[in-house]
Amino acid sequence: MARLDGFLEYGREEAPHRTIEERVKDYREVELPLPETALQAQAARCMDCGIPFCHGSGCPLANRIPEMNDRIHRGRWREAAAILHATDNFPEITGRVCPGLCESACTLGLHGDAVSIRHLERMVADRAWAEGWVEPLPPRMRMGGKVAIIGSGPAGLAAAQQLARAGHDTVVFEREGRIGGLLRYGIPDFKLSKTLIDRRIEQMEAEGVRFETGVAVGEEISVSYLRKRFDAIVLAIGAGVPRDLDVPGRDLRGVHFALDYLGQQIRLNAGEIVADPIHAIGKRVLVIGGGDTGSDCLGTAIRQGATQVHQIELLSRPPEKRPFDMPWPAWPKLFKTTTSHEEGCMRSWGFATDWLEGRDGRVTRWHGHDKHSGETLSLEADLVILALGFLHVVQQGLVEQFGVELDAFGNIRVDAEGSTNVPGVFVAGDAILGASLVVRAVQTGRQAAKGVNDYLRG
Ligand SMILES: Cc1cc2nc3c(=O)[nH]c(=O)nc-3n(C[C@H](O)[C@H](O)[C@H](O)COP(=O)(O)OP(=O)(O)OC[C@H]3O[C@@H](n4cnc5c(N)ncnc54)[C@H](O)[C@@H]3O)c2cc1C
Numbered sequence: 001m002a003r004l005d006g007f008l009e010y011g012r013e014e015a016p017h018r019t020i021e022e023r024v025k026d027y028r029e030v031e032l033p034l035p036e037t038a039l040q041a042q043a044a045r046c047m048d049c050g051i052p053f054c055h056g057s058g059c060p061l062a063n064r065i066p067e068m069n070d071r072i073h074r075g076r077w078r079e080a081a082a083i084l085h086a087t088d089n090f091p092e093i094t095g096r097v098c099p100g101l102c103e104s105a106c107t108l109g110l111h112g113d114a115v116s117i118r119h120l121e122r123m124v125a126d127r128a129w130a131e132g133w134v135e136p137l138p139p140r141m142r143m144g145g146k147v148a149i150i151g152s153g154p155a156g157l158a159a160a161q162q163l164a165r166a167g168h169d170t171v172v173f174e175r176e177g178r179i180g181g182l183l184r185y186g187i188p189d190f191k192l193s194k195t196l197i198d199r200r201i202e203q204m205e206a207e208g209v210r211f212e213t214g215v216a217v218g219e220e221i222s223v224s225y226l227r228k229r230f231d232a233i234v235l236a237i238g239a240g241v242p243r244d245l246d247v248p249g250r251d252l253r254g255v256h257f258a259l260d261y262l263g264q265q266i267r268l269n270a271g272e273i274v275a276d277p278i279h280a281i282g283k284r285v286l287v288i289g290g291g292d293t294g295s296d297c298l299g300t301a302i303r304q305g306a307t308q309v310h311q312i313e314l315l316s317r318p319p320e321k322r323p324f325d326m327p328w329p330a331w332p333k334l335f336k337t338t339t340s341h342e343e344g345c346m347r348s349w350g351f352a353t354d355w356l357e358g359r360d361g362r363v364t365r366w367h368g369h370d371k372h373s374g375e376t377l378s379l380e381a382d383l384v385i386l387a388l389g390f391l392h393v394v395q396q397g398l399v400e401q402f403g404v405e406l407d408a409f410g411n412i413r414v415d416a417e418g419s420t421n422v423p424g425v426f427v428a429g430d431a432i433l434g435a436s437l438v439v440r441a442v443q444t445g446r447q448a449a450k451g452v453n454d455y456l457r458g
């Protein structure tokens with residue numbers, strides 16, 4: 001522990017953001033780094049409290065947070081990076097997009113402000129890349145196992161990296177033309193620059209991972225072919241079925257799923273050609289769904305030049321402070337203002353959608369009611385985005401062909417090692433959990449890799 005009294009001397013400092021005026025003109029990342037002296041002070045706030053709940057019950061990866069904080073405070077950045085990489089394959093990514101489950105479990109947070117763990121993690125990872133400390137770690141020995149990973153989101157990538165490093169021949173099959181899953185085509189560039197994924201892919205290729213893009217397994221190549229060619233398979237196919245809105249007017253033009261909308265802008269940013277993209281310029285945009293994906297849609301619509309953006313949520317407005325039924329160190333559902341909200345939008349809670357009105361086949365109005373008072377409300381809208389979350393894994397095709405069992409939620413059932421009822425077939429990420437988080441995808445990817453390694457080694 002670097003300082004006994006750091007938490008008494010320093011208050012929590014948030015990472016700065018680019019000004020709203022500047023950032024809404026482009027899609028570059030919003031968050032800026034804190035300077036080194038401020039980072040060392042933030043790390044010194046860690047009390048090394050004895051039982052680190054941040055590590056034990058907060059972070060799904062069990063990142064060794066007090067040790068990382070200690071090394072940052074002492075200026076031993078390379079050691080901090082090694083500590084972080086021991087448990088987290090992609091800390092530069094979790095350090096940007098993780099909601100910081102660890103911070104809600106930080107002991108300092110019991111009576112005050114938690115340590116700024118997520119930003120410290122990001123800065124350690126960024127420094128490691130900038131200094132050239134992140135190198136490929138090819139295996140010293142080949143183990144002879146052949147493993148196919150289906151899906152290249154964070155779960156598939158983490159599983160692939162672990163298995164390649166353990167000496168297995170590892171091939172990642174991805175339906176899309178580019179690697180990354182929702183890291184690539186879901187999370188907007190202003191939260192996660194795509195160059196971060198590209199350099200990890202380079203590292204993984206140097207470690208021996210092979211990537212086959214543009215291949216939909218179960219369509220272009222058959223499951224029986226894969227089973228003959230590979231000793232084990234990891235399904236990391238995400239939770240691809242979006243929740244829909246069953247109301248009159250749903251089929252009007254101008255009503256779209258969030259992921260279709262977000263993915264198109266990301267493709268445009270990458271220079272890909274998108275025929276007839278969904279665009280918000282000059283439109284009144286209504287986002288149905290009050291979560292983070294909805295907020296990503298707001299930020300995108302603002303950058304595209306929407307004249308007005310409004311986010312509507314079915315549930316009541318969450319509390320600002322931790323309520324008694326979400327006690328420390330649990331992750332509480334609290335009222336949140338994201339950087340996209342700060343950029344200018346209206347927000348309403350507790351409204352259900354009744355129907356969508358249109359003219360000449362195009363949406364023009366949203367009609368709903370207040371769930372508590374029953375009062376009706378009607379809003380003009382030229383573009384309606386459905387950000388209602390995801391139901392479960394796509395069950396037809398691949399999942400059916402493998403014959404894996406599903407759980408009560410419609411996702412793939414696994415044991416503690418990520419193994420399904422079919423020998424040699426493992427699962428990771430949202431395909432098990434339903435729509436979840438990057439950090440959990442990485443954790444289950446590592447878990448499935450361990451399961452595969454144990455299986456292959458008998
Ligand atoms: C808009 C949006 C924003 C988000 N923001 C955040 C955030 O800020 N922080 C956070 O922690 N989480 C966020 N999430 C959630 C997070 O992105 C997911 O939990 C995570 O990506 C799941 O990883 P995964 O690897 O299981 O699946 P995915 O990332 O969904 O990847 C699955 C991959 O499998 C491929 N695939 C599917 N079927 C086949 C097939 N038959 N053959 C070949 N390939 C196939 C798909 O094309 C896809 O690339 C967000 C999600 C969305 C939608």
Ligand code: SF4
Pocket residue numbers: 058059060061062063065094095098099100101102103117118121439
């Ligand atoms: S991955 Fe998330 S929960 Fe884990 S230490 Fe980083 S910010 Fe915290």
